[in-house]
Amino acid sequence: MYARVKFLHINMNSFQALAIYVMVALVPTSAVLDRGMLYPRSSESRSLFNLDGMWNFRVDASPSRNDSFDKKWYLQPLDKTGSVIPMPVPSSYNDITQDKSIRDFVGWAWYDRQFYTPATWNSQRIVLRFGSAHYYTIVWVNYQEVMRHDGGHLPFEAEVNSYLYFDRVNRVTVAVNNTLTSTTLPPGSITYKADPNMYPPGYFVQDLQMDFFNYAGIHRHVTLYSTPRVYVDDITIVTDIFKENGIVNYTIKTGGPSDQISLKVEVVDKDEKVVASSTKNQSSLIVHNARYWWPYTMNPKMPGYMYTLRVTLVSVNGTDVYRQPFGIRTVRVLGSKLLINQDPFYCLGVNKHEDFDIRGKGLDYALIAKDFNLMKWLGANCFRTSHYPYAEELMDQADQQGIVVIDESPGVGIGKISKAATKYYKLGKLKCSKRSMENVYFQECQKHQPNKRRIKEQVKNRKKKVKKKMKSEFFKRDENFGNVSLAHHLEVMEELVRRDKNRPSVIIWSVANEPATNKPIAEPYFKTVLNHVRSLDLSRPVTFVCNQNFNNDVAIPYVDIILVNRYYGWYSDTGHTELIQRQLEYDFRQWHQKYAKPMILSEYGADTVPGIHRDPSFVFSEEYQVEFLQEYHQALDTMRRDFVVGEMVWNFADFMTAQGITRVLGNRKGIFTRDRQPKMSAHVLRSRYLNIANNTHYSNFEGTLYFVP
Ligand code: GCB
Numbered sequence: 227m228y229a230r231v232k233f234l235h236i237n238m239n240s241f242q243a244l245a246i247y248v249m250v251a252l253v254p255t256s257a258v259l260d261r262g263m264l265y266p267r268s269s270e271s272r273s274l275f276n277l278d279g280m281w282n283f284r285v286d287a288s289p290s291r292n293d294s295f296d297k298k299w300y301l302q303p304l305d306k307t308g309s310v311i312p313m314p315v316p317s318s319y320n321d322i323t324q325d326k327s328i329r330d331f332v333g334w335a336w337y338d339r340q341f342y343t344p345a346t347w348n349s350q351r352i353v354l355r356f357g358s359a360h361y362y363t364i365v366w367v368n369y370q371e372v373m374r375h376d377g378g379h380l381p382f383e384a385e386v387n388s389y390l391y392f393d394r395v396n397r398v399t400v401a402v403n404n405t406l407t408s409t410t411l412p413p414g415s416i417t418y419k420a421d422p423n424m425y426p427p428g429y430f431v432q433d434l435q436m437d438f439f440n441y442a443g444i445h446r447h448v449t450l451y452s453t454p455r456v457y458v459d460d461i462t463i464v465t466d467i468f469k470e471n472g473i474v475n476y477t478i479k480t481g482g483p484s485d486q487i488s489l490k491v492e493v494v495d496k497d498e499k500v501v502a503s504s505t506k507n508q509s510s511l512i513v514h515n516a517r518y519w520w521p522y523t524m525n526p527k528m529p530g531y532m533y534t535l536r537v538t539l540v541s542v543n544g545t546d547v548y549r550q551p552f553g554i555r556t557v558r559v560l561g562s563k564l565l566i567n568q569d570p571f572y573c574l575g576v577n578k579h580e581d582f583d584i585r586g587k588g589l590d591y592a593l594i595a596k597d598f599n600l601m602k603w604l605g606a607n608c609f610r611t612s613h614y615p616y617a618e619e620l621m622d623q624a625d626q627q628g629i630v631v632i633d634e635s636p637g638v639g640i641g642k643i644s645k646a647a648t649k650y651y652k653l654g655k656l657k658c659s660k661r662s663m664e665n666v667y668f669q670e671c672q673k674h675q676p677n678k679r680r681i682k683e684q685v686k687n688r689k690k691k692v693k694k695k696m697k698s699e700f701f702k703r704d705e706n707f708g709n710v711s712l713a714h715h716l717e718v719m720e721e722l723v724r725r726d727k728n729r730p731s732v733i734i735w736s737v738a739n740e741p742a743t744n745k746p747i748a749e750p751y752f753k754t755v756l757n758h759v760r761s762l763d764l765s766r767p768v769t770f771v772c773n774q775n776f777n778n779d780v781a782i783p784y785v786d787i788i789l790v791n792r793y794y795g796w797y798s799d800t801g802h803t804e805l806i807q808r809q810l811e812y813d814f815r816q817w818h819q820k821y822a823k824p825m826i827l828s829e830y831g832a833d834t835v836p837g838i839h840r841d842p843s844f845v846f847s848e849e850y851q852v853e854f855l856q857e858y859h860q861a862l863d864t865m866r867r868d869f870v871v872g873e874m875v876w877n878f879a880d881f882m883t884a885q886g887i888t889r890v891l892g893n894r895k896g897i898f899t900r901d902r903q904p905k906m907s908a909h910v911l912r913s914r915y916l917n918i919a920n921n922t923h924y925s926n927f928e929g930t931l932y933f934v935p
Pocket of ligand 1: 436437613739740773791829876893895
């Protein structure tokens with residue numbers, strides 16, 4: 227981590243200035259992330275063994291949803307516990323079978339498979355890594371538990387040497403639970419239906435606080451990989467630019483026995499030329515005449531230029547080589563502008579989902595390639611990982627193709643708080659100073675939590691005010707802003723930053739989508755989360771995506787850039803496209819007047835059934851979607867040269883949601899259908915994005931590069 231000094235106005239030659247800049251610019255601060263989560267890459271010292279394929283699968287549909295643990299399924303091959311079916315990994319399991327109870331299953335789903343460990347790995351460190359699994363996961367190797375992980379969308383791994391056999395077959399068993407509760411991310415709740423006349427005993431439903439299908443399973447690669455016993459554990463790279471030079475600040479962490487080690491750290495360009503090097507574990511390297519990483523709309527000739535930091539670690543235990551890709555670029559918020567490499571960036575954006583027929587949220591290279599081609603066809607230079615972190619393999623494409631990413635956590639729909647907890651929060655607030663509320667929320671304001679002893683005290687002291695009902699409501703802990711949720715949210719943000727910190731495509735961290743930041747308790751909660759992310763990474767702006775109003779939101783003061791979702795003409799004043807410009811402009815100008823920060827319209831869209839036409843336009847028709855988008859565009863055009871620095875349509879493509887009477891086979895706000903065919907709106911957006919890209923005079927943008935239809 228580094229503290230930066232932005233400008234240096236001293237008279238000297240540029241080399242002297244550069245040397246001083248490097249000396250003062252980067253003051254290492256606390257390394258909050260204690261370990262790494264490097265992507266598994268093969269090298270001269272590392273090998274990979276992919277465990278994707280068909281696994282055995284069965285769900286625990288017992289009424290208690292706990293039979294599998296009572297009967298210890300993890301101590302035997304899964305097919306000995308009952309009948310299993312083949313299940314592809316990676317994939318969601320929901321849409322693979324013809325069985326509705328598997329599609330809509332809530333609880334523990336079990337997987338297992340066998341594998342052999344390469345004998346040549348005997349003296350190596352061996353790691354088992356999951357790219358992601360939804361959501362709570364327990365992993366056993368040869369019937370011994372090796373790791374647990376809470377939350378989907380992010381990788382987890384463990385060293386498994388002591389569990390493995392080299393002379394016979396191994397078995398990996400995985401139990402994954404997709405239940406969403408008030409303290410998971412995303413949050414949700416389980417409702418038991420108690421009426422015995424209407425429901426069978428123990429009947430429950432999973433309620434969601436998000437608008438997408440709760441796909442589950444092992445969603446990304448499962449990899450066994452080897453490293454030497456002493457190994458490169460983590461690499462953090464923060465870059466800066468000074469005139470035509472790039473500054474590469476890096477920190478390397480090593481793992482394993484800390485015997486004598488020597489390091490060689492080299493910056494290698496695309497032609498395999500070493501352009502800077504060092505032997506220190508932490509340093510600042512200068513790349514003269516660097517090629518900066520640019521979004522492809524800002525430098526179509528050389529977008530997404532990636533260097534490699536080649537780290538060679540030599541110890542008595544052997545040599546480890548790891549190659550970390552990175553780009554040289556800066557991101558800054560300056561006044562009302564968002565700057566990449568000191569040039570204004572305007573986000574011509576889309577919101578996406580990881581979602582496709584049959585595989586659900588399972589990793590799919592064909593889909594990734596198609597979507598990047600479509601984004602380029604559209605002229606989009608930016609997407610948001612709404613509403614959770616996307617696959618590393620997808621993020622690699624963003625880095626390499628020069629498409630900017632707003633990297634979002636799975637904190638979608640945080641908002642549920644019981645009336646009792648609100649009251650309790652207010653009671654607690656009386657005793658908790660404002661300072662402690664804001665600065666040491668986590669330790670000090672544990673007072674606000676439904677904790678038995680404290681509730682007892684409160685009940686005793688304020689018998690009249692705190693009723694019995696309130697007490698029982700507390701024990702349910704049915705709210706999303708408690709310390710359990712907060713601690714988990716901080717942990718998830720650490721995992722996200724740990725995974726994506728070296729990606730040049732990632733220019734903004736988004737900690738949440740549409741939380742209830744109109745509630746007072748959201749202020750200390752989001753201040754804590756936003757500041758925590760800042761403490762992990764000073765090099766990128768931090769925000770959340772807001773759907774509250776400029777006059778009731780309590781968390782926007784803590785963001786660097788304001789992202790607002792709006793649905794004028796859809797969820798309000800439905801059908802009245804004539805109001806959109808007035809409403810959007812009024813709204814945005816109020817935000818700007820109040821906070822003077824750059825803004826992005828992070829969602830706007832209208833459900834559209836392809837093939838439905840109405841003239842004059844009518845909701846759900848393709849004409850309505852076009853007219854609706856065009857009204858937004860006119861309003862955006864009055865503000866985009868001023869303080870609006872981006873627009874992101876909702877959504878790139880239609881996607882699946884839970885069954886409900888407002889969704890006809892999913893959310894239809896895509897400008898592409900779910901199978902990636904354009905609606906009329908896609909052509910309109912394409913024309914707009916290409917025109918803006920062509921006509922924006924970025925300092926690095928040369929001439930007309932796109933065909934405008
Ligand atoms: C939103 C949400 C998104 C929904 C969308 C909609 O504000 O952020 O998850 O899918 O609206 O279509 O309602």
